[in-house]
Amino acid sequence: MATAIELQPETAHGAGHDAHGGQGHADHPPTSTGLNSRKMLMWLFLTSDTMFFGTLIATYMSYRNRSIELGMPPYPNEIFDIPYTSVSAFVLLMSSLTMVLALSAVQRGDNRGLRIWIAATALLGAIFVGGQFFEFTTFAKEGLTLDSNIFGSSFYVLTGFHGAHVTIGIVWLLSLLVVSLRGGIPAEKAADVEIAGLYWHFVDIVWIVIFTLVYLIPYADGPEEAVEAAPEAFLRVLTLGDRLLTALPF
Amino acid sequence: MASIAHPGIHAPAIPREQAAPSGLWSWLTTVDHKRIAVLYGVTAFIFFLVGGLEALLIRVQLMRPENNVVDAQRYNELFTMHGTTMIFLVVMPLSVALFNLVVPLQIGARDVAFPRLNAFSYWTFLAGAAILNIPVLFALPEIFLSIAGTAWTNLFGAGLPDALQALGGRWPFPWFNGWPFARYVPDQGWYGYAPLTERFFSGREIDFWALGLQILGVASMAGAFNFIVTILNLRAPGMTMMRLPIFSWSTLITSILIIMAFPVITIALVFLSFDRLGGTMFYGAFNLVEGTLVTSGGDPRLWQHLFWIFGHPEVYILILPAFGLVSEIIPVFSRKPLFGYAVMVYAIAAIAFLGFGVWVHHMFTTGLGATPTAAFAAATMLIAIPTGVKILNWTATMWGGALTFTTPMLFAVGLVSQFVIGGLSGVMHAVVPVDTQQNDTYFVVAHFHYVLFGGSIFALLGALYFYWPKVFGKLLDERIGKIHFWLTFIGFNMTFFPMHFLGLAGMPRRYSTYGWESGWWFWNVISTLGALLIAASVLVFLLNVLRTAQSKQNVGANPWDAPTLEWAIPSPPPVYNFRIVPLVTHRDQLWHDKYDRIAESHGRPDDVADAIVEVDQLPERSRLGVAVAEAQAEEGNIHLPNPSFYPLLCGLGLFLLAFGILINNPHIQLGFLGIPIVSALGFLLLVISIYGWSFEPAG
Numbered sequence: 001m002a003t004a005i006e007l008q009p010e011t012a013h014g015a016g017h018d019a020h021g022g023q024g025h026a027d028h029p030p031t032s033t034g035l036n037s038r039k040m041l042m043w044l045f046l047t048s049d050t051m052f053f054g055t056l057i058a059t060y061m062s063y064r065n066r067s068i069e070l071g072m073p074p075y076p077n078e079i080f081d082i083p084y085t086s087v088s089a090f091v092l093l094m095s096s097l098t099m100v101l102a103l104s105a106v107q108r109g110d111n112r113g114l115r116i117w118i119a120a121t122a123l124l125g126a127i128f129v130g131g132q133f134f135e136f137t138t139f140a141k142e143g144l145t146l147d148s149n150i151f152g153s154s155f156y157v158l159t160g161f162h163g164a165h166v167t168i169g170i171v172w173l174l175s176l177l178v179v180s181l182r183g184g185i186p187a188e189k190a191a192d193v194e195i196a197g198l199y200w201h202f203v204d205i206v207w208i209v210i211f212t213l214v215y216l217i218p219y220a221d222g223p224e225e226a227v228e229a230a231p232e233a234f235l236r237v238l239t240l241g242d243r244l245l246t247a248l249p250f
Numbered sequence: 251m252a253s254i255a256h257p258g259i260h261a262p263a264i265p266r267e268q269a270a271p272s273g274l275w276s277w278l279t280t281v282d283h284k285r286i287a288v289l290y291g292v293t294a295f296i297f298f299l300v301g302g303l304e305a306l307l308i309r310v311q312l313m314r315p316e317n318n319v320v321d322a323q324r325y326n327e328l329f330t331m332h333g334t335t336m337i338f339l340v341v342m343p344l345s346v347a348l349f350n351l352v353v354p355l356q357i358g359a360r361d362v363a364f365p366r367l368n369a370f371s372y373w374t375f376l377a378g379a380a381i382l383n384i385p386v387l388f389a390l391p392e393i394f395l396s397i398a399g400t401a402w403t404n405l406f407g408a409g410l411p412d413a414l415q416a417l418g419g420r421w422p423f424p425w426f427n428g429w430p431f432a433r434y435v436p437d438q439g440w441y442g443y444a445p446l447t448e449r450f451f452s453g454r455e456i457d458f459w460a461l462g463l464q465i466l467g468v469a470s471m472a473g474a475f476n477f478i479v480t481i482l483n484l485r486a487p488g489m490t491m492m493r494l495p496i497f498s499w500s501t502l503i504t505s506i507l508i509i510m511a512f513p514v515i516t517i518a519l520v521f522l523s524f525d526r527l528g529g530t531m532f533y534g535a536f537n538l539v540e541g542t543l544v545t546s547g548g549d550p551r552l553w554q555h556l557f558w559i560f561g562h563p564e565v566y567i568l569i570l571p572a573f574g575l576v577s578e579i580i581p582v583f584s585r586k587p588l589f590g591y592a593v594m595v596y597a598i599a600a601i602a603f604l605g606f607g608v609w610v611h612h613m614f615t616t617g618l619g620a621t622p623t624a625a626f627a628a629a630t631m632l633i634a635i636p637t638g639v640k641i642l643n644w645t646a647t648m649w650g651g652a653l654t655f656t657t658p659m660l661f662a663v664g665l666v667s668q669f670v671i672g673g674l675s676g677v678m679h680a681v682v683p684v685d686t687q688q689n690d691t692y693f694v695v696a697h698f699h700y701v702l703f704g705g706s707i708f709a710l711l712g713a714l715y716f717y718w719p720k721v722f723g724k725l726l727d728e729r730i731g732k733i734h735f736w737l738t739f740i741g742f743n744m745t746f747f748p749m750h751f752l753g754l755a756g757m758p759r760r761y762s763t764y765g766w767e768s769g770w771w772f773w774n775v776i777s778t779l780g781a782l783l784i785a786a787s788v789l790v791f792l793l794n795v796l797r798t799a800q801s802k803q804n805v806g807a808n809p810w811d812a813p814t815l816e817w818a819i820p821s822p823p824p825v826y827n828f829r830i831v832p833l834v835t836h837r838d839q840l841w842h843d844k845y846d847r848i849a850e851s852h853g854r855p856d857d858v859a860d861a862i863v864e865v866d867q868l869p870e871r872s873r874l875g876v877a878v879a880e881a882q883a884e885e886g887n888i889h890l891p892n893p894s895f896y897p898l899l900c901g902l903g904l905f906l907l908a909f910g911i912l913i914n915n916p917h918i919q920l921g922f923l924g925i926p927i928v929s930a931l932g933f934l935l936l937v938i939s940i941y942g943w944s945f946e947p948a949g
Contacts, residue, residue, distance in 0.1 A: 031483035037363045040483060044475045044509060051513035055556060059521070059532070066547040147529030147537070150547030154532070157524060175941075 042195045046202045049165075053206050056161055057213060060154045064219075067149035071223040074144045076151060080215055081135075088131035089211045092166070095124035096204045099197045106193045111184040114193070115177060121200065122173040125166050132163045155214065162210055165203045172196050271893075279893035281365035282825060283350045286372050288721065290347035293376060294340050300383075301335035302788060304328045307397070309745070309781035312774050315766045319400050324393060325762035326437035331386060333440030334459070337568065338466050339379050341706045345571035346371070346470075348713055349477055349501045351721065355816030355823060356495045358486025358832045363479040365891045366943060367472055373901025374469035381908050382462030385435045385455045392419030439760065441557055442522075444533030444550040449526045454912065457526055460519045461908040467512045467519075468904070474508035477501055486815070488834035492595070495814045495837075496588060499595050500574025503602045507563045507570070510606070515560035518553060527911070554616060558609035566605040568702060569669075570598060572709030573640060576662045579716050580644050582812045583659035584651030587838050590643045597636035597643075604633045614682050615689045623682055630680035637673055641666060656810075657731030661712025664739055668704025672697055675750070690760070693753025699746045711738065711791075716810070723804045723821040730794040737787035744780025748773035813838030826890060894946060899939035906932025 031037055068075050098120040105113030136156070144152045176196060179185060185192060220226035277285065308328050311319045320328065354362055362368050395417070399410045409415065436459040438446040447456050481502045485494070494502075521532040531537045531546035533553045538544075581588045588594060610618060610626035644666050653659070675697040679685045688694060711734075718726045757770050764770055808817040815832055816823075818840055836842035910929025 032485040032489070033482055035483065037479050037483045040479050041364065041475055044478055048471055048475075048509045048513050051510055052517055055514045055517040055559075059517075059552060059556075062552065063547065063549075070545055070547050072545075072547060146524070147531070150531065153524070153530035153548075157521065157530070175944075 036191055039191060039195055039198070042198045046198065049202065049206075052161070053209075056158045057209065060158045061213060063150045063154045065226050067151040068220050068226040069223060070149075072149040072151075074142060074148065074151075075222065076155075076219040077221055079139055079142060079144050081138075082215055084131075085135065085211065085215055088128050088135075089207060091124050091131070092128040092204055092207055095121045095128070096201050098124060099200050103190065103193050103197050106185055107187055107190045109187040111180055114185060115180050118173050118177045118180065118193075122170050122177065125170045125173070125200075129163055129166050129170065132159065132166075136160075158214070159210065162203070162206060165206075169196070169200050169203055172199070276893065278898055279369075279895045281361070281369050281891050281893055281897070283354050283362050283365065283368060284721070284823060284825075286368055287347045287351035289372050290343045290350060290375070293379070294343035294347060297335050297339035297343075297379065299788070300386075301332050301340055302785065304332040304335065306781055306785055308332060309778040311762065312764075313778040314775070315764050315768065315771050317763055319397055320393075320762070321396065322762040323434065323437060324396065326439075326760070327389070327435035329760060330436050330439055330459075331383075334382065334436070334463075336702070337440065337564070338463065339382070341568045341702065341710070342470065343375060344710045345504070345568070345706075346375075346473055348497075348571065348575065348710070348717065349473070349505075351717060352816055353477060353480060353498050353501050354484070355720075355819065355827060356498050356814050357481060357484060357489060358815050358828060358834065359480065359484035360827050360831075361891060362476050363484055364476050366894045366897050367476050369894065369897035370900050371469045371473035371476065373898045374465060374472065374904055377901045377905035377908075378462050378465030378467075378469060380462075380905060381458055381465060381912070382436075384912075385458050388421075389435050391417065391421055395419040441561060442553075443557075444522075444525075444553040445535070447522060447526075447553075448534040450534070450538065457523070457912055460522050460526070461912065464516055464519045464523075465904055465908060467516045470508050471512050474505035474512075477505045478509070481505075486828075486832050486834050492592065493834055493837045493839075496577040496591065496594055497571075497574035500570045500577070500598055503598050504567050504570045507567050507602050507605065511560045511563035511567065514556055515564075518556035518560070521556075522553070551613075551616060554613050555609070558612040559606075561612060562609040563602075563605045565698075565701070566601055568706050570602065572665060572706045573598065575709045575713040575716075576644065576665050577640075578812075578814070579658045579662040579712055580647050580666075581838075582716075582810050583654050583656055583662075584648045586647055586651040587813070587841070588643070589646035589649075590639075591837065593639060594643055597639045600636040601633060604629060604636070608633065611680060611685070614685045627680050627682050631677060634673065634677050634680075641670060641673075656715075657726070657728055657735055658712040658716035658810075660732065660735040660739075661708050661715065664735065665705055665708040665712070668700055668708060668742070672700025672702075672704055676701065688753060690758055691753035692749040692757045692759055695759050696746050696749035696753060699742075699749070703742055703746070708738075711735075718798070719805045719809045720816060720821050720823070722798070724798050724801055725803065725805050725809060726794050726798050730790060730797065734787050734790045734794060737783055737790060741780045741783025741785075741787055745777050745784060746780070748777045748780075752777075808840065811844075813841040815839060892947065894943065896939045896943035896946065900936055900943070903932045903934075903936030903939060906935060908932075 033040075067073075098117045102114055102117035102121060105111075105117055144155070146153055146156050173196060176185070176193060179192075277289070280286065280289075307320060308325070311317050311325055311328075350362070350368065354360070395410070395414065396419070398414065402408070402410050434453055434455045436442075436455045438452060438456065438459075442456075442459065445451055447460075481494070481498055521530070524530040525532050525534065525548075531548040533550050534546055534548045535550065536543045537546035537548075577588055577594060608626055608630045610622055611630045614623055614627075644662075648663075655663075675693070679688065679694070679697065715726050715731055718724070752770055752773050755770060757764065757768070764774075805821060807820050809821075810817070815834070818832065819828060832839070836846070907929050910926040910932055913926065913928065
C-alpha cells in the first residue's frame with residue numbers, strides 16, 4: 001500500500017508538533033479535516049472493496065438456486081460441511097480480537113506485545129486460508145469445480161476472491177512483523193498498524209456476510225423442491241433482474 | 251502574518267530557488283502533478299487522433315450505400331475501438347489531466363496527497379491502453395492493405411501493385427509478425443454484450459479488451475482515491491467546502507462515482523475472463539462439455555446488469571468534469587460570480603446519486619417486466635431536474651454579464667447549447683415506448699454524441715484554451731482558436747444532427763452498410779462531410795499549438811483575470827506551486843482581493859488588517875496551517891516529494907502480468923494453471939516495486 005508523502009518540511013513538523021502541544025501528532029502534517037490522509041485512503045479503498053464484494057455476492061445470490069433448479073449436481077447440501085466451515089469462520093473472527101490487541105500494544109509503545117499479537121493474527125488468518133484450501137480440495141474431489149455448474153463457478157470465484165484478500169492481509173501483517181523485529185514500530189507510527197487493522201477487520205466482516213448468505217441460509221435438496229420453493233412462474237422468468245435489484249447493496 | 255494572507259502579492263523571496271529537473275529520467279520518475287497532467291494530456295490527445303481516424307473510416311464507409319471501403323468484420327472492429335478509445339483513453343484521461351493540473355493549484359496545495367500513487371495511476375493507465383491496442387497494432391497492415399486496395403480499385407480499376415500485395419497485410423519485419431496474438435481486433439461493441447464475448451463466438455482479441463479494461467479500472471480507481479483525499483485534506487487554510495471552486499467539487503464527486511462504479515465493471519470483467527480462460531459460464535446459457543452443448547445456468551443478462559450499473563455512472567464520470575470546467579469558464583468571461591454556487595454543488599451531487607439508480611434504462615428492450623421498467627423510467631426522468639438547474643444557472647450567470655466571446659467561452663457556451671439538445675433526446679429515451687422504437691438506431695448514436703462530443707469534448711477543448719497559458723505561459727492564438735471552434739461546431743452539427751433523422755427513418759446502428767433503396771444516402775453524405783470538417787478542425791488546432799509553441803510571449807499569472815487560486819501563481823507554475831500557502835477568506839478569492847478590497851478599503855491605512863483578524867477567527871487546524879506556512883517562509887526552503895521509479899515499475903509489472911496471460915494461450919480453453927513465465931515475471935516485478943515503494947523515503 002502507498003505510504004503518505006509528507007509535503008511539509010522538517011521544520012513544519014516542529015511547528016505542527018508544538019501547536020499540538022506535543023500530543024504525538026507530528027507523524028503527519030496537519031490536514032484540512034484533521035484526519036490522517038492514509039487512513040482516509042484506506043477507508044475509501046474499503047468503500048470500493050464493498051462494491052467489489054457487493055457485485056460478487058449479488059451475482060452469487062442471483063444464481064444461488066440456479067443449478068439445483070436445473071438439476072445439475074453437485075448440490076450445495078451435498079457439498080457444504082457447515083460445522084467445519086463454522087470453526088474456520090470462528091478462527092477468522094478471533095483474529096479480529098488479536099488485531100485489536102496488536103493495535104493497542106503499538107499505541108502503548110509495547111513492541112513485544114505488538115509482535116506477539118501480529119504473529120497471532122497472521123497465524124489465525126493462515127489457519128483460515130489453509131482451511132479454505134483444504135475445503136476447496138475436498139469439494140473438487142467431490143466433483144465441484146469451477147466449470148462443473150454455475151454454483152461451482154459463483155462459489156469459487158466469490159470465496160476465492162475473499163481468500164485472496166485474507167492472503168494479502170497475512171503478507172501485510174508479516175511485513176509489519178518484520179519491520180517490528182528490525183527496530184520496532186514507535187507509538188507515533190501506530191497508524192501503520194491501524195490501517196492494516198482496518199483492512200483486516202473489513203475482510204472479517206465480509207466473511208460474516210458470505211458465511212451467512214452462502215453457507216447458512218438453507219438450500220433445496222433437489223430440483224423438485226427447488227422448483228416448488230421458487231417464486232411464481234412469471235417471477236422466475238425475471239429472477240435475475242429482480243434478485244439483482246434486491247441483492248445489490250444500494 | 252500579513253504576507254500569508256495574500257497569495258503571490260507580498261510573497262517573500264525564496265533564497266534557494268528550486269529549479270525543475272529536466273531530461274527523460276525526470277519524466278519517467280516524476281511525481282509532480284503538473285507533469286503527470288502533461289503526460290495524461292499528451293497520451294489522451296494521441297488516442298484522440300487514433301479514435302478520430304477510426305471514426306473517419308466509419309463515416310467514409312457509410313458515405314454511400316453498398317460501400318466496400320472496409321468489410322463487415324473491420325467495420326465492427328472500427329466502431330468497437332472507436333467507442334472504447336474515446337471513452338476510456340480520451341475523455342477520461344483528458345479529464346484526469348485537468349484534475350491533475352487544476353485541482354491542487356485551485357485548492358492551494360503543493361501537490362496531491364499521494365504523489366507516487368498519482369504517477370502509478372498514469373503508468374497503469376498507459377499499460378492498460380497498450381494492452382487494449384496491441385491487436386490494433388498487429389492488424390494495422392491488414393487494415394491498410396484492404397482500404398488501400400479498395401481505393402486503388404475504385405480509382406484505377408485495377409488491383410494494388412504487386413509489391414504491396416506481396417506484403418500480404420503484414421509488417422515488413424518478420425520477427426514482429428511472429429507474434430500473432432490476435433487475428434482480429436475487438437469487434438463486439440464497446441459494451442461487449444454476452445454471449446458475443448464468450449469463447450465460442452470470439453477470438454483472443456476479447457481477452458485483450460477485457461484485461462486492458464481491468465487495468466484501466468485500477469488506474470482510474472487509484473487516481474480517484476488520490477483526488478478525494480487531496481480535496482478533503484489538502485485545502486489551504488480557510489478554504490471551507492463551500493468555498494471550494496466548482497471544478498474541484500465536480501472532481502470530488504466524479505472521483506466518488508469512479509470508486510463506486512469501477513469495482514462493478516472490474517468484477518464483471520473478471521467473470522468474463524473466467525468464462526473465457528477458466529471454463530466458467532457466468533454469461534453464457536450453454537457450455538461445451540465433451541463436444542456437446544449443455545445448459546450451463548449462466549445468463550447473458552447478468553453482464554447487461556453489471557455493465558450498466560457501471561455504465562450509467564460512467565456517463566456522469568465523463569460529463570461531470572465537463573460541467574465543472576464550464577462552471578469555471580463562464581463566470582470569468584461574464585465578469586460575474588457563478589450564479590447559485592450552492593445549488594450547482596447540490597445539482598452535481600444529485601446527478602451523481604441518481605446516476606446509480608437508472609441503469610435499467612439501457613435495458614428497456616431486454617424484457618425485465620413492467621415494474622422495473624416503470625421505476626427506472628421515472629428515476630431517469632428525475633435526473634433531468636438537477637441537469638436543468640445547471641443549464642439555468644449557466645444561463646443566469648451570463649445574464650446581464652459583460653460577455654467576451656473568447657475561444658474558451660465559445661466552447662463553454664457551445665456545451666450549454668449542444669448539451670441541451672443531447673439532454674432532451676436523452677429524456678425522450680426515458681419514455682419506454684419511444685426508447686423501444688429508437689433502441690439500436692442512429693437516433694441513439696446522435697443522442698450520445700451530443701452529450702459526449704457536444705458536452706465533454708467541447709468543454710475539454712475549451713479548457714485546453716483556458717488552461718494552456720497556465721501550463722505553458724502562452725496563450726493559444728485567439729484568431730485560429732475561433733476558426734477551430736466554428737469548424738468544430740459546424741462540423742459536429744453536420745455530422746450528428748442528421749443522425750436523428752436517420753434513426754427515426756429506421757437506420758440501425760452498427761450495420762456496416764445499407765442499400766440504395768433505403769433512402770438514407772443523403773443524410774449520410776452530409777454526416778460524412780461534417781466528419782471531414784471535424785477532422786479539419788483538429789488540424790487547425792494542431793496548427794495553433796505549433797504556432798503558439800514558436801511564439802515568445804509570456805502572459806503572466808492571470809491572463810483571463812480569473813478568480814481562483816491557480817491564477818495567483820506564475821505561469822508556468824514553479825515546482826512547489828505556492829511559495830507560501832495562501833489563506834482563503836472568500837469563494838472567488840482573487841476577485842475579492844482585487845475588487846472588493848479596493849472598494850472596502852477606503853479610509854483604512856492597511857487593508858490587510860482584516861485578514862489578520864480572520865486568521866484568529868479560524869479553527870485551530872487552519873491556524874496550524876498558517877503556522878506551518880510561516881515556518882516554511884522563514885526557512886526559505888520548500889520540501890518536495892522525492893521522484894520515484896517504483897510507480898513506473900508497478901505499471902510495467904501489471905502490463906507483463908496481463909501480457910503473459912494473453913500470449914501464453916494458444917487455445918482459448920487453456921486454464922489458469924498454465925501460468926506463463928512472463929506473467930510470473932510481471933508479478934514478481936509488481937511485488938518488488940510495492941515493497942520498494944513502501945520502504946523508500948517518501949521525501
